[in-house]
Amino acid sequence: MKLYYAPGACSLADHIALHEADIPFSLVRVDLKTHKLEDGRAYTEINPKGSVPALQFDDGEVLTENLAILAYIADQKPELAPHGPLARYRLLEMLSYLASELHKAFHPLFVPRSTPDEKKQAAAAVEQKLGYLADKLDGPYLLGTHMTVADPYLYVMLTWADDMKIKVPDKLASFSQRMAERPAVKRALAHEGLSG
Ligand SMILES: N[C@@H](CCC(=O)N[C@@H](CS)C(=O)NCC(=O)O)C(=O)O
Known part of the structure; x- marks a missing residue:
């Protein structure tokens, strides 16, 4: 593979x-x-x-x-998937949010032709979506007590936010440190x- x-x-x-x-x-x-x-x-x-x-x-x-x-x-x-009722759909729900909302919101920040105003709006949209995820985080990982495949996706986007000096909520900064410790x-x- x-x-x-x-x-x-x-x-x-x-x-x-x-x-x-x-x-x-x-x-x-x-x-x-x-x-x-x-x-x-x-x-x-x-x-x-x-x-x-x-x-x-x-x-x-x-x-x-x-x-x-x-x-x-x-x-x-299966250890990398959530457990419990609706688990598979909770995973798809989170992956879809990360891909179509958070990842998409970064797009203007990577496009050289974006105007400063477009970049400012994009950074605000990213902050808002990170705020939503921080409010939702109720444990060490996005979907509970163990890591799932959704967590590396958020981790990568937090490294981008860091590089772009976008404010990361404290809860997500701790999440990022936790992820960075993983072998x-x-x-x-x-x-x-x-x-x-
Ligand atoms: N919809 C795709 C988007 C992936 C995507 O945006 N990849 C970026 C890097 S993070 C890329 O390859 N950009 C260069 C390009 O599309 O030419 C997915 O979720 O996998």
């Missing part, structure tokens, strides 16, 4: 989750400026959408979208050249 990634991008969530699940995989780095792989091939041959992550199975089949890849990983390792997070950061 191969994970197509770019250092520090949202694909870091899938990278961490694969380590947490102890699933064997190899990494293929994508240059998001040129959409090329290190061997010069066009990444769009793998994922026509051009975005990371993409997970390629040994038979060549490719799965894209954070929500789908993280849900797939949770299905391989799987340390391993993934080291593999992406991001530690230290």
Whole structure:
């Protein structure tokens, strides 16, 4: 299995989750400026959408979208999914919020052509959504007492917020520190050249 990634991008969530699940995989780095792989091939041959992550199975089949890849990983390792009634739907609910609300809200902050006003509005939207998640956090992890595949996704976006000097609620700053202590997070950061 191969994970197509770019250092520090949202694909870091899938990278961490694969380590947490102890699933064997190899990494293929994508240059998001040129959409090329290190061997010069066009990444769009793998994922026509051009975005990371993409997970390629040994038979060549490719799965894209954070929500789908993280849900797939949770299905391989039930410890990384929530438990209890509606658990599967609670996981999808959270992954959907992270992907379509929080991740999307960051978008103007990554686009060079965004105006300062657009960036300011985007930062305010990110803060509002982080506030919602902080209010909802009722335990060490997003969906309760144990880590699920939703947590690395939030963790990655908190690293972006930090880099962009967006105010992170205290509860989420503590969450981020808790995540950073996990061996799987340390391993993934080291593999992406991001530690230290
Ligand atoms: N809908 C996709 C979005 C993924 C996405 O936005 N990836 C960013 C990096 S965090 C990317 O690859 N941007 C470059 C591009 O789309 O060309 C998902 O949830 O997986």
